[in-house]
Amino acid sequence: MRVRLGLFTLISFVAFLVAFGVASFVVDPENLGLRIGLYVVALVAVIATILLGVFTLVLPLFGRTGVSAAQLGSAVTAGRTAFARVRQARATGARLNNGSAYAVTLVVAATDLPAYTVSDTVRIAQSDGALVGRGEIITVVRLATDRPQVVAIKGPNSTPQDAAVPNDAPVWPGQ
Numbered sequence: 001m002r003v004r005l006g007l008f009t010l011i012s013f014v015a016f017l018v019a020f021g022v023a024s025f026v027v028d029p030e031n032l033g034l035r036i037g038l039y040v041v042a043l044v045a046v047i048a049t050i051l052l053g054v055f056t057l058v059l060p061l062f063g064r065t066g067v068s069a070a071q072l073g074s075a076v077t078a079g080r081t082a083f084a085r086v087r088q089a090r091a092t093g094a095r096l097n098n099g100s101a102y103a104v105t106l107v108v109a110a111t112d113l114p115a116y117t118v119s120d121t122v123r124i125a126q127s128d129g130a131l132v133g134r135g136e137i138i139t140v141v142r143l144a145t146d147r148p149q150v151v152a153i154k155g156p157n158s159t160p161q162d163a164a165v166p167n168d169a170p171v172w173p174g175q
Contacts, residue, residue, distance in 0.1 A: 005052055016042050080111075082140055082142065083138070
């Protein structure tokens with residue numbers, strides 16, 4: 001999502017540069033209608049650039065958003081649900097849908113592959129408790145089989161804290 005927003009920001013900035021450049025340097029100064037039209041296009045493009053740029057920079061603070069229920073359900077039915085130990089947690093200050101976002105380092109005890117360490121931003125519902133980064137155990141789902149990113153589905157208040165999760169594990173290859 002962030003890459004797409006960045007790409008759209010770049011495209012809108014290029015549209016602004018082209019429209020402003022053509023209106024300023026190519027169009028005959030006496031053709032007022034075309035110049036005003038191109039300046040309006042440039043204005044709309046610069047507004048889009050600013051808005052998209054702000055969302056591109058701010059979006060990671062909210063954790064993994066836009067995960068559809070079907071995608072989450074297919075990951076759960078595929079058996080990619082696991083317990084994860086929180087090694088580090090820092091609140092990002094972002095809140096979305098009654099949940100707080102945390103930048104975390106997790107040791108994920110996956111059932112289909114060896115335990116691994118991942119750094120990600122996860123959202124924990126307010127009713128599931130807060131993360132302080134002192135070994136809490138949360139329930140996560142790995143969305144894809146070939147990528148380490150996870151979505152937290154249960155916080156420390158809803159997850160058994162005596163689950164067998166190692167304290168340390170190697171980092172996911174390539175991360």
